[in-house]
Amino acid sequence: MKGNLLVAHGGGPTPVINASLQGVIQEARRYSEIDKVIGARFGIEGLLAEEFVDLGVQPEGFVQRLSFTPGSVLGSCRRKLTAEDYPVILDILRRHGIQYFLYNGGNDSMDTCSRIARLAGDEIRVIGIPKTIDNDLAVTDHCPGFGSAARYVAVSARELATEVASLPIHVVVMEVMGRNAGWLAASAMLAGSDGGRGPRMIHLPESPFSQEEFLTDVEALWSREKGFLIVASEGLKDTKGQSLADTGILDGFGHTIPGGVAQLLADTIIRELGIKCRAEKPGLLGRASLALQSPTDREEAYQVGARAVSAAVDGETGKMVSLRRVSTAPYRIDLELVALDRVANIEKKFPQEWINDRGNDIRENFKDYCEPLIGEPLPEFAGF
Amino acid sequence: MKGNLLVAHGGGPTPVINASLQGVIQEARRYSEIDKVIGARFGIEGLLAEEFVDLGVQPEGFVQRLSFTPGSVLGSCRRKLTAEDYPVILDILRRHGIQYFLYNGGNDSMDTCSRIARLAGDEIRVIGIPKTIDNDLAVTDHCPGFGSAARYVAVSARELATEVASLPIHVVVMEVMGRNAGWLAASAMLAGSDGGRGPRMIHLPESPFSQEEFLTDVEALWSREKGFLIVASEGLKDTKGQSLADTGILDGFGHTIPGGVAQLLADTIIRELGIKCRAEKPGLLGRASLALQSPTDREEAYQVGARAVSAAVDGETGKMVSLRRVSTAPYRIDLELVALDRVANIEKKFPQEWINDRGNDIRENFKDYCEPLIGEPLPEFAGF
Numbered sequence: 001m002k003g004n005l006l007v008a009h010g011g012g013p014t015p016v017i018n019a020s021l022q023g024v025i026q027e028a029r030r031y032s033e034i035d036k037v038i039g040a041r042f043g044i045e046g047l048l049a050e051e052f053v054d055l056g057v058q059p060e061g062f063v064q065r066l067s068f069t070p071g072s073v074l075g076s077c078r079r080k081l082t083a084e085d086y087p088v089i090l091d092i093l094r095r096h097g098i099q100y101f102l103y104n105g106g107n108d109s110m111d112t113c114s115r116i117a118r119l120a121g122d123e124i125r126v127i128g129i130p131k132t133i134d135n136d137l138a139v140t141d142h143c144p145g146f147g148s149a150a151r152y153v154a155v156s157a158r159e160l161a162t163e164v165a166s167l168p169i170h171v172v173v174m175e176v177m178g179r180n181a182g183w184l185a186a187s188a189m190l191a192g193s194d195g196g197r198g199p200r201m202i203h204l205p206e207s208p209f210s211q212e213e214f215l216t217d218v219e220a221l222w223s224r225e226k227g228f229l230i231v232a233s234e235g236l237k238d239t240k241g242q243s244l245a246d247t248g249i250l251d252g253f254g255h256t257i258p259g260g261v262a263q264l265l266a267d268t269i270i271r272e273l274g275i276k277c278r279a280e281k282p283g284l285l286g287r288a289s290l291a292l293q294s295p296t297d298r299e300e301a302y303q304v305g306a307r308a309v310s311a312a313v314d315g316e317t318g319k320m321v322s323l324r325r326v327s328t329a330p331y332r333i334d335l336e337l338v339a340l341d342r343v344a345n346i347e348k349k350f351p352q353e354w355i356n357d358r359g360n361d362i363r364e365n366f367k368d369y370c371e372p373l374i375g376e377p378l379p380e381f382a383g384f
Numbered sequence: 385m386k387g388n389l390l391v392a393h394g395g396g397p398t399p400v401i402n403a404s405l406q407g408v409i410q411e412a413r414r415y416s417e418i419d420k421v422i423g424a425r426f427g428i429e430g431l432l433a434e435e436f437v438d439l440g441v442q443p444e445g446f447v448q449r450l451s452f453t454p455g456s457v458l459g460s461c462r463r464k465l466t467a468e469d470y471p472v473i474l475d476i477l478r479r480h481g482i483q484y485f486l487y488n489g490g491n492d493s494m495d496t497c498s499r500i501a502r503l504a505g506d507e508i509r510v511i512g513i514p515k516t517i518d519n520d521l522a523v524t525d526h527c528p529g530f531g532s533a534a535r536y537v538a539v540s541a542r543e544l545a546t547e548v549a550s551l552p553i554h555v556v557v558m559e560v561m562g563r564n565a566g567w568l569a570a571s572a573m574l575a576g577s578d579g580g581r582g583p584r585m586i587h588l589p590e591s592p593f594s595q596e597e598f599l600t601d602v603e604a605l606w607s608r609e610k611g612f613l614i615v616a617s618e619g620l621k622d623t624k625g626q627s628l629a630d631t632g633i634l635d636g637f638g639h640t641i642p643g644g645v646a647q648l649l650a651d652t653i654i655r656e657l658g659i660k661c662r663a664e665k666p667g668l669l670g671r672a673s674l675a676l677q678s679p680t681d682r683e684e685a686y687q688v689g690a691r692a693v694s695a696a697v698d699g700e701t702g703k704m705v706s707l708r709r710v711s712t713a714p715y716r717i718d719l720e721l722v723a724l725d726r727v728a729n730i731e732k733k734f735p736q737e738w739i740n741d742r743g744n745d746i747r748e749n750f751k752d753y754c755e756p757l758i759g760e761p762l763p764e765f766a767g768f
Contacts, residue, residue, distance in 0.1 A: 011551075012551060013547055013550055013551060018766065041768075042552070053768060058768075061766075062766050063766075065764065065765060065766035066766050068763065068765070069546070069765040069766040069767070070543045070546050070547050070765065071543075071546040071547040071548075071549065071550030071551070071765075072550040072551065073550070073765075073766050073767060073768070074550075075550050075551070075552070076550055076551045077551065077553075078551070078553060155675070156669055156672075156673075159454045159455075159669065159672035159673060159674065160668055160669060160672055162453070162454050162455040162672070163397055163454050163455040163668050163671070163672040164455075164668065165455065165459075166397055166455030166456040166457070166458075166459050166460060167395075167396060167397060167455070167456065167459070167460045167461065167462070168426070168459070169461075169462060172667075172668060260647060263644060263647065278667060278668065279665070279667070280665060280666060280667035280668055280669060281663070281664060281665045281666075281667075282664060282665075282666045282669055283556075283662060283663070283664035283665075284544055284547050284548065284556060284662065284664055285540055285543065285544060285664060285666055285669075287547070288540075288543035288544055288546070288547040289540075289543060289675075290543065290763060291539070291673075291675035291676055292675055379452065379674060380449065381449060381452070381453040381454065381455075381457075382402065382445075382446050382447075382449035382450050382453040382457050383453070383457060384425075384437060384442075384457070
């Protein structure tokens with residue numbers, strides 16, 4: 001089966017989504033079955049608009065730089081397709097001689113990918129490449145993108161906790177991305193491991209948030225120590241399941257965009273306890289920082305991209321490349337293929353057994369899971 | 385004149401304040417005139433409480449790690465001294481055999497330092513070591529700490545601008561520290577130089593902010609390009625000189641602590657223009673990030689610390705170590721000593737001639753000043 005390969009990105013970028021693209025481009029060169037490697041600009045929207053770019057004719061250095069370029073170099077979108085869009089897409093793929101279609105995205109994108117695969121049948125092979133900093137994809141041990149974003153959170157938490165302890169005049173609340181799943185916020189616990197300084201509390205969307213308990217905890221901590229860090233997931237929910245802070249804006253999939261939870265908690269601490277408090281919200285910087293990219297994550301992102309190509313050439317379709325953890329120490333993963341239907345639209349929440357009883361911190365055994373993914377040890381600082 | 389050396393930190397830390405401490409400790413070893421090198425914990429407060437630590441007896445690796453440790457390893461404070469405090473300080477310095485007192489801080493701290501120097505007369509030699517990420521100290525070409533924080537802002541602005549352009553569904557406003565001086569926010573202009581992607585607008589406290597003009601500009605930009613970055617200094621002021629966003633909290637010196645300007649601008653864009661907008665506020669991360677430390681800044685911070693020691697031993701007092709730019713290309717600086725009174729309490733604002741006529745961007749000639757300070761070229765990304 002000889003023809004062109006089309007690759008597209010869906011949803012929010014990760015620090016290593018372009019590393020997966022690098023894997024696709026370089027692996028595709030190995031197969032005579034693949035003619036051109038084409039990229040759709042801005043995801044499914046670019047596909048529908050037939051905005052394509054020939055990835056085989058880019059200037060010197062383009063492919064080499066991909067693994068160190070933030071954002072999605074192809075461009076991405078958050079468009080939910082309607083039933084009428086699918087036959088149009090199939091027609092476009094046919095007209096451009098696409099035999100292989102690779103879609104790099106999260107659980108919403110894997111649903112899109114799955115529907116295209118079903119419609120394409122045996123005619124076009126469709127493979128999903130996983131990515132999300134949120135780490136909420138089903139089946140796969142973890143998602144490319146998470147390790148780097150987790151490294152950003154862990155390093156930032158250690159730096160902030162160290163900074164705020166050195167000028168101990170206020171509490172600092174750091175907001176971490178993650179709409180419904182607390183994986184990223186949880187990774188801040190690594191900051192406090194191995195004798196390092198980390199946050200004194202970590203709140204996840206999976207733990208119903210009680211303002212009363214929170215204020216009790218802050219007051220108790222402040223009585224022992226001025227200048228400490230609290231980490232809060234942007235998607236915190238109250239005991240009734242309502243988001244604490246919402247922008248009121250919906251994304252293309254109808255999900256509410258959260259925002260401002262750290263400032264809300266800081267304002268509450270100031271108002272109710274009279275304790276000075278700052279809110280920090282690195283936001284999108286947490287998925288755009290190249291300096292804190294995880295080398296392990298970058299390499300895995302490359303491998304899942306490359307594997308999507310070889311799987312498609314080998315005759316697979318309707319599958320997503322998944323990471324299986326073979327062992328944790330030493331850390332080793334295998335790549336496998338799983339049916340897209342097992343992944344589409346499912347959100348993998350942070351496991352309750354890794355959350356402490358009070359719901360305000362992460363248990364030590366999450367470290368075994370998370371630490372290999374951030375790729376390098378956290379920096380150690382001087383201190384007394 | 386033989387005796388102990390005492391070093392203390394005042395005000396907010398920088399990414400390289402501990403590199404200056406490293407310079408102090410290592411330089412002091414060269415002089416038989418210096419007996420012990422003692423650090424005051426938490427600045428002047430620790431001095432008054434006689435909370436001292438012997439910096440000569442720290443464990444293996446302590447001194448080596450200093451230049452890569454965020455926060456102030458000694459600890460700092462924001463206490464404004466009263467007239468009664470000064471004789472107490474002098475008495476404490478005498479009792480601990482201090483012949484050399486080095487105070488590492490910004491313009492508030494240089495005032496404290498100057499008063500101690502005057503009181504100490506010929507008895508104790510007092511030297512100021514400059515630091516501030518805000519770069520608002522008088523006389524010196526720039527301040528240790530600024531180069532690293534500027535590198536953080538410039539790299540972050542390029543990463544954010546690249547990220548938001550790749551999923552072009554909203555405007556992003558990034559808030560940058562700087563109460564009254566816009567040096568740090570201005571350094572975001574480096575992101576857009578040399579063909580890189582940078583912010584489309586930069587707003588400083590030195591340019592009175594007009595909401596009407598701002599909204600006109602955002603609308604015009606949005607009509608041409610979805611997904612762009614705006615950089616706003618935390619200390620933005622309206623045309624009447626009032627801060628746009630204040631926490632209402634005063635620091636130890638009675639200065640209002642600003643906060644939330646990016647969220648305020650984002651809310652305004654959403655409400656008035658119906659354009660989706662996110663606010664990001666890395667906040668203290670901008671002065672705690674070691675990964676984006678400027679090597680030039682780190683080296684200069686070390687040198688000003690070392691020079692403070694040699695100046696004191698050589699008989700100087702009542703002076704601050706200052707950086708004089710000998711040439712920009714190639715970049716070369718000299719160290720010199722300036723009277724503390726020329727620096728104390730003065731805020732060096734960002735020059736008007738580097739701000740464009742509209743007051744919403746930085747002129748190209750600021751690049752010559754700023755670029756050498758960030759130490760390394762900005763990363764170049766792949767793109768079409």
